[in-house]
Amino acid sequence: MFGPGVSGSVVIVGPVLSELRIQGLGVIEDATLDLHPGLTVVTGETGAGKTMVVTGLHLLGGGRADSSRVRRGAARATVEGRFLLPAAPDGGEDEDDADEEGAPPRSALRLAADAGAALDDDGSLIAARTVSADGRSRAHLGGRSVPMAVLGDVTDAALAVHGQHEALRLLRASEQRAVLDRFAGAAVAEPLAAYRRTRTAWRRAVAELARRREQARELTREADMLRHGLGEIEGVAPQPGEDAELVAEARRLADADDLRAAATGALAALAGPPDGVGEEPDAVGLLGEARRRLQGSDDPALAGLDPRLAEAAALLGDAAAELTDYLERLEADPQRLEQVLARQAELKSLTRKYAADVDGVLTWADAARERLTGLDTSDEALAALAAEAEQLAGELAGHAAAVSAARREAAERFGAAVSAELDGLAMGAASVQLAVGVKEAASGAADALTVDGRHVVAGPDGVDEVELLLTPHAGAPALPVHKGASGGELSRVMLAVEVVLAGADTTPTLVFDEVDAGVGGRAAVEVGRRLARLAATHQVVVVTHLAQVAAYADRHLVVDKGGLQAVDGGVGTDGVTRSAVRTLGDDERVVELARMLAGTEETETGRAHAEELLGAAAADRAASGGGDAPTPITRGAATRRNGSRRGRRAG
Numbered sequence: 169m170f171g172p173g174v175s176g177s178v179v180i181v182g183p184v185l186s187e188l189r190i191q192g193l194g195v196i197e198d199a200t201l202d203l204h205p206g207l208t209v210v211t212g213e214t215g216a217g218k219t220m221v222v223t224g225l226h227l228l229g230g231g232r233a234d235s236s237r238v239r240r241g242a243a244r245a246t247v248e249g250r251f252l253l254p255a256a257p258d259g260g261e262d263e264d265d266a267d268e269e270g271a272p273p274r275s276a277l278r279l280a281a282d283a284g285a286a287l288d289d290d291g292s293l294i295a296a297r298t299v300s301a302d303g304r305s306r307a308h309l310g311g312r313s314v315p316m317a318v319l320g321d322v323t324d325a326a327l328a329v330h331g332q333h334e335a336l337r338l339l340r341a342s343e344q345r346a347v348l349d350r351f352a353g354a355a356v357a358e359p360l361a362a363y364r365r366t367r368t369a370w371r372r373a374v375a376e377l378a379r380r381r382e383q384a385r386e387l388t389r390e391a392d393m394l395r396h397g398l399g400e401i402e403g404v405a406p407q408p409g410e411d412a413e414l415v416a417e418a419r420r421l422a423d424a425d426d427l428r429a430a431a432t433g434a435l436a437a438l439a440g441p442p443d444g445v446g447e448e449p450d451a452v453g454l455l456g457e458a459r460r461r462l463q464g465s466d467d468p469a470l471a472g473l474d475p476r477l478a479e480a481a482a483l484l485g486d487a488a489a490e491l492t493d494y495l496e497r498l499e500a501d502p503q504r505l506e507q508v509l510a511r512q513a514e515l516k517s518l519t520r521k522y523a524a525d526v527d528g529v530l531t532w533a534d535a536a537r538e539r540l541t542g543l544d545t546s547d548e549a550l551a552a553l554a555a556e557a558e559q560l561a562g563e564l565a566g567h568a569a570a571v572s573a574a575r576r577e578a579a580e581r582f583g584a585a586v587s588a589e590l591d592g593l594a595m596g597a598a599s600v601q602l603a604v605g606v607k608e609a610a611s612g613a614a615d616a617l618t619v620d621g622r623h624v625v626a627g628p629d630g631v632d633e634v635e636l637l638l639t640p641h642a643g644a645p646a647l648p649v650h651k652g653a654s655g656g657e658l659s660r661v662m663l664a665v666e667v668v669l670a671g672a673d674t675t676p677t678l679v680f681d682e683v684d685a686g687v688g689g690r691a692a693v694e695v696g697r698r699l700a701r702l703a704a705t706h707q708v709v710v711v712t713h714l715a716q717v718a719a720y721a722d723r724h725l726v727v728d729k730g731g732l733q734a735v736d737g738g739v740g741t742d743g744v745t746r747s748a749v750r751t752l753g754d755d756e757r758v759v760e761l762a763r764m765l766a767g768t769e770e771t772e773t774g775r776a777h778a779e780e781l782l783g784a785a786a787a788d789r790a791a792s793g794g795g796d797a798p799t800p801i802t803r804g805a806a807t808r809r810n811g812s813r814r815g816r817r818a819g
Contacts, residue, residue, distance in 0.1 A: 183252060185203055188201040190245075191242075197747075199748055216747050235303040247297045285312050326676060327677035328675040330679065395540070411515050597642060600649070601637050608624060609623045666683055695714065761782065
């Protein structure tokens with residue numbers, strides 16, 4: 169195993185994929201790939217299962233599961249990756265700094281920690297994806313089952329797959345603006361974020377203005393109804409809880425005689441008749457007599473009751489005083505009763521229309537006032553809204569211009585970088601540029617915006633249209649790349665684009681799936697040289713059919729039909745093809761490169777050419793400082809090994 173970011177002069181800041189295990193996927197029954205932190209190449213004959221390696225990485229990245237990829241006869245396919253995580257500066261994982269800007273590796277660690285994933289004993293993080301034969305898919309992170317999106321978020325922070333499908337997608341105009349923005353980074357991202365915020369507010373204001381103008385008649389009718397209701401409520405001026413208070417008061421006024429008789433009788437029972445006429449005993453008098461009798465006793469037990477009788481006398485006195493006050497206030501007032509009944513009728517006229525009670529009527533009034541603020545169709549209100557929309561349009565145009573300027577500047581750098589890559593890929597006369605233009609807005613378009621005097625479409629990503637153009641040679645017109653390039657040229661252009669993009673990518677592990685298709689000769693050597701240079705700052709995994717690329721590898725893996733359970737031609741006794749993945753030593757690399765060059769490892773010429781490639785790649789990497797160079801193999805040593813093999817076969 170190896171430490172993260174340590175391979176000669178290879179310096180990788182971030183988690184690296186140290187090991188990939190694939191089980192039951194396609195022709196691969198069970199294989200483990202030990203990956204180098206620098207450049208790992210995967211080769212093999214057509215049909216051996218090289219693409220299953222990339223398929224496994226796609227699954228590990230949260231890609232769509234396809235049950236047809238599950239090996240025939242297997243219950244499930246499993247892909248498991250071991251990521252070695254960088255240590256915090258003090259030697260441990262610093263959770264507090266996990267999301268610090270400029271530290272994307274730790275963001276992956278924080279995402280894993282938030283998902284409850286546990287690190288393995290050696291501090292690595294194990295991510296796994298299982299796809300069953302019936303199509304069900306499960307994800308695990310650090311031994312914990314997690315949603316597929318969580319697995320994708322963590323692995324996206326660690327690896328990016330650049331394949332033929334991704335390259336072809338870049339031919340679409342809709343993807344080329346996103347490529348430019350990714351290359352530009354914060355220079356475009358920051359003004360674009362301000363543009364999007366302003367665009368949201370601008371579209372809302374424009375839509376509201378259009379709505380008010382189009383629905384002015386209906387809104388005016390609704391506003392009139394609301395104003396009428398508010399006028400009616402404000403004319404009555406109900407108070408909170410007033411209806412309940414009036415009910416109680418009306419009841420008192422209507423029953424005044426009965427209430428007076430009851431209160432008078434109660435007062436007489438407590439303190440005697442109000443006029444003092446009558447001989448019937450009252451409670452206050454009887455209580456006083458009881459106190460006098462007890463106070464004349466020498467028995468402490470009886471004398472101890474006096475404080476309690478005194479308290480009772482005080483309570484009876486208070487009650488008598490309140491009854492007296494009640495009788496003084498209680499009057500049969502027919503005029504007041506009439507006023508109360510009239511007020512109740514007014515309130516009832518409101519509760520019939522607007523709510524069940526007065527409090528509900530007041531709530532309706534508050535809602536009506538708020539609604540009226542949004543229904544203002546007066547000329548003044550429309551003018552104010554139009555002014556707001558115009559102001560936001562001006563701000564939006566400024567942000568759009570800033571985004572366009574940043575894109576044009578980045579497009580120049582991007583075109584120069586890709587053209588420089590083409591120079592090393594035997595297309596020195598060709599050049600690439602990203603044309604940044606605008607889309608003219610149709611008359612009356614909803615998203616029309618005036619920027620620098622031009623009427624353009626203000627889309628969610630700005631006003632720009634971006635197109636990748638290729639000039640095949642000096643004096644030739646610049647054409648869209650899919651029209652101006654042959655098949656081989658297109659592959660090289662796409663590879664150059666991928667290399668430039670990958671160089672601007674902070675993702676530590678980059679996977680290339682045969683993006684060198686259609687390339688050969690000297691250009692193929694340059695492909696290998698560029699991937700090796702990229703491996704100085706990234707972990708790079710390449711699935712390739714080119715010996716010139718494979719010669720630059722720090723580690724060479726081969727997928728072949730064979731293995732412990734396979735028989736003739738890699739086909740098992742059950743009739744299912746099996747493939748295995750092996751790490752090649754120096755001797756085996758010569759054999760594999762010879763096969764890739766000549767179709768067979770049996771010829772001296774093929775072996776000699778393979779040795780030449782390995783030696784040239786080793787010297788090239790040593791001269792450029794591109795990490796640990798592959799061990800060169802001398803012709804004499806290879807000849808001795810080849811001779812011994814032939815001797816063994818002959819024997």
